Amino acid sequence: MKIRMCSALVLCCLSALASAAEVNGELDWANRVSLSVPVSGIVATVSVRPGEAVAAGQSLLSLDVREVQARVAHAKSAVKKLELHRAEAEREWGRAKELFDRTVLSERELQLAEIGLNDADAAYQAAQAERIAAEVALECHTIKAPFAAWVLAVPVAPGQAIVNTQQAMPLVTLAARDLMRARVNVDAAHVATLKADAAVAVRVGEQRFDTRIVQIGLEPIDSQRPPQYPVEVEFKVPADVQLRAGQPAVLELP
Numbered sequence: 001m002k003i004r005m006c007s008a009l010v011l012c013c014l015s016a017l018a019s020a021a022e023v024n025g026e027l028d029w030a031n032r033v034s035l036s037v038p039v040s041g042i043v044a045t046v047s048v049r050p051g052e053a054v055a056a057g058q059s060l061l062s063l064d065v066r067e068v069q070a071r072v073a074h075a076k077s078a079v080k081k082l083e084l085h086r087a088e089a090e091r092e093w094g095r096a097k098e099l100f101d102r103t104v105l106s107e108r109e110l111q112l113a114e115i116g117l118n119d120a121d122a123a124y125q126a127a128q129a130e131r132i133a134a135e136v137a138l139e140c141h142t143i144k145a146p147f148a149a150w151v152l153a154v155p156v157a158p159g160q161a162i163v164n165t166q167q168a169m170p171l172v173t174l175a176a177r178d179l180m181r182a183r184v185n186v187d188a189a190h191v192a193t194l195k196a197d198a199a200v201a202v203r204v205g206e207q208r209f210d211t212r213i214v215q216i217g218l219e220p221i222d223s224q225r226p227p228q229y230p231v232e233v234e235f236k237v238p239a240d241v242q243l244r245a246g247q248p249a250v251l252e253l254p
Helices: 002-019 066-101 107-139
Strands: 021-029 032-035 041-046 059-063 142-144 149-153 172-176 179-187 199-204 207-216 228-236 248-253
Touching: 066 107, 179 248, 199 228, 228 248
Parallel strands: none
Antiparallel strands: 021 179, 021 248, 032 172, 041 059, 059 142, 149 172, 179 228, 199 207, 199 248, 207 228
């Protein structure tokens, strides 16, 4: 009886292995971005090189900020000045209201004091808006990493002029370090049996990663015959593992 049970178990395992399909494919970046700035200027510093690992929030590149720093200083000075004017206009309106309540001041004079206060407040709010715009422009002169990434390309150097009038020029290209994508091509008969989010595994060399299908193509690749359809998966990459786009991978499909 035990021999029969063991034989049955072996047959089941062999059947499961036989039903799994191994398809060769390659790795690609799951999250690749080209970063730029919405302003023109001169590149002041480039803090990274292609191939380097960067942390989220790390400064990558900056433009010359002297002109925009002057705008920020001027805007802050205007805010301070107009804040004092608004405070004085508010005191004037308070005195006018008190005199009006005592019937010493006419309604017309009270209205003029109120108009003066409104004008002073409007000027102050406009200066605040200019200060915020200048500070945002200052922030736009620096590129920081939006996530932990590999630096793929930095096609500029210090001293280079950047003119972003119609289309922003890519300044730094990154790829996420903790997420990769594997892509394989599967024939029509097999792809019909697959479902999105199905559990699969990816092998890269001696390493194996459990993951799920994220995309199943609806159109064949180019004009291949018989038709081949793209199947893609994404998987987490441990911090101590470095993978590269284009590396061969084997996808274990059900």
